[in-house]
Amino acid sequence: MAIQLNHTIVFSHDKKVSADFLCEILGRPAAVPFGPFLAVRLDNDVTLDFMDAKGDVALQHYAFLISDVEFEQSLARIRARNLMYWSDPYRHHPGEVSTDDGCRRIYCEDPSKHLLEIFTKG
Template sequence: MSAELNHTIVRVRDKRESAQFLAEILGLGNPEAFGPFLAVQTGNGVSLDFADDHGPVSPQHYAFLVSESDFDQIFGRIRDRRLPYWADPGKHRPDEFNTNDGGRGVYWEDPSGHVLEIITRPYGSGT
């Protein structure tokens, strides 16, 4: 048996703001309406389906595997927007990126407080 993640629902304060933010930062296509959701399609066919939440948002973590050149472009957009970023999920190393597993990684937050991450090597894949 094989199972692949197809989509996940991301509860946010403002689905338009958060979906557009993610699509722009990652350089993905525009969000598409699907029922009550705004879906952002990733390169491997998984969509993040943004939904307005009418209560407090419980922050989640979303990590994206990207190429080295995509990392440069995405990280450039993070810096251009003057977004706070960290080398670690605990926010102990601000204004840095990490070099875990011989790649690069960085964390930042979306407008609803979800922790986003880009990495160029899967965890456990390098030295």
């Protein structure tokens, strides 16, 4: 059997708010309850299992490779919500889309301040 990533736990200030946010931005079906988690399933069968944190949340980075059409849709959703986004992970270029490596790429923060990256193939 090939080794595959199956899931990762995403600690959040409010798992429902964070899971709903990701589902909305990426156009995913609603998260599914699974024990103490809310699971967001991606097309490669990996799930991001959102869980309420007890205390501080260690900030993480989650990158999503998406199609050109999905990129346009996600960017439109981000803009419709008037969310800040950047072309770089250092957040030096607000409101810009990176095309440096032949793909399109943006970064935004989820409600728990995790850095989400969405990008297309170059």
